[in-house]
Amino acid sequence: MAKTYPLGIDVGGSGIKGAPVDLKTGEFVADRLRIPTPKKSTPDAVADVIAEIAEHFEDETSGEAIGITFPAVVMHGVVKTAANVDKSWIDTDIEKLLEKKLDRQISFINDADAAGIGELQYGAAKDTKGLVVLTTLGTGIGTAILNNGVLVPNSELGHLEIDGHDAETRAADSARERDDLSWEKWAERLQSYYTMLENLLWPDLIVVGGGVSKKHEKFLPLLDLRTPIVPAKLQNAAGIVGAAWQAANK
Incomplete structure (x- = not known):
């Protein structure tokens, strides 16, 4: 069989x-x-x-x-x-x-x-102990929280309020394109978003997914965080x- x-x-x-x-x-x-x-x-x-x-x-x-x-x-x-x-x-x-x-x-x-689980089991977060936060930067910002391999579902942290705005309306990849932002200007918005995430959750690792993660070298090195932040590995899979x-x- x-x-x-x-x-x-x-x-x-x-x-x-x-x-x-x-x-x-x-x-x-x-x-x-x-x-x-x-x-x-x-x-x-x-x-x-x-x-x-x-x-x-x-x-x-x-x-x-x-x-x-x-x-x-x-x-x-x-x-x-x-x-x-x-x-x-x-x-x-x-x-x-x-x-x-x-x-x-x-x-x-x-x-x-689902993307967070994929990255935890087979991708960028594999073998990471403690708290992992995955964010997907696309039309909006999707998030996944996994604590010692256990999913905390439906976190919706793309909707945190930052400077009076819903975070994803300012920091999603669609906002970068809409406002014709340079990588440096977009990174400033991402800095505010990820700083708030790490101050609220104190994660051990942040994984960044979404289509724009293929260009991670253009913006991730511009961020100054205490938390390790890495691009997703599985991409569309x-x-x-x-x-x-x-x-x-x-």
């Missing part, structure tokens, strides 16, 4: 991506499949795409748990916010809906939390890998 693996799926605003994950290595077992997110991205419409991805990888993942990342607060399988997705998601018990539809164990998790790990260890 062929070996099977848990399936990780990342639900984003433009695409839904999935791949089976070997939890020994944190690597994809097969090429990632991407399907465009439905224009009317209701829970049922997204569930249909998730089912399509699960069917595509049936040979590699049959009977295994499925981990799914989503850009919202998720409490015990129930979606609680819908900032950038269809409002019908709010109070949807998506784990129950998908378990009934797919007859598989489902773990539904915030996207930054982090969510899928973390979600698969979470599902298998639920």
Whole structure:
């Protein structure tokens, strides 16, 4: 009988991506499949795409748990916010809906939390003891808090108030692009944000993800923090890998 693996799926605003994950290595077992997110991205419409991805990888993942990342607060399988997705998601018990539809164990998790788990198990935070904070710098700022390997879910620390502003409206990568900031000027805003984070939480390590982390050498050396701060390693794979790990260890 062929070996099977848990399936990780990342639900984003433009695409839904999935791949089976070997939890020994944190690597994809097969090429990632991407399907465009439905224009009317209701829970049922997204569930249909998730089912399509699960069917595509049936040979590699049959009977295994499925981990799914989503850009919202998720409490015990129930979606609680819908900032950038269809409002019908709010109070949807998506784990129950998908378990009934797919007859598989489902773990539904915030996207930054999944990325944090991926980086902790296989990436930049591997073997780090104590408190790790992951931030994703993109359209907004996503955060994940992990204490001695245990996730503190739905931290939403991108919304800290700094100088009278929601932090992500000033320090996200989208703010850098919107305001046409140099790396130096953007680093000044990041300095304020990360200083507040370390003063509130006293982490042992900060990991910086998001697409802009590929250019980390342009801004991370400009920051003056007492906490070690490093770029994420898994990049776009982090969510899928973390979600698969979470599902298998639920």
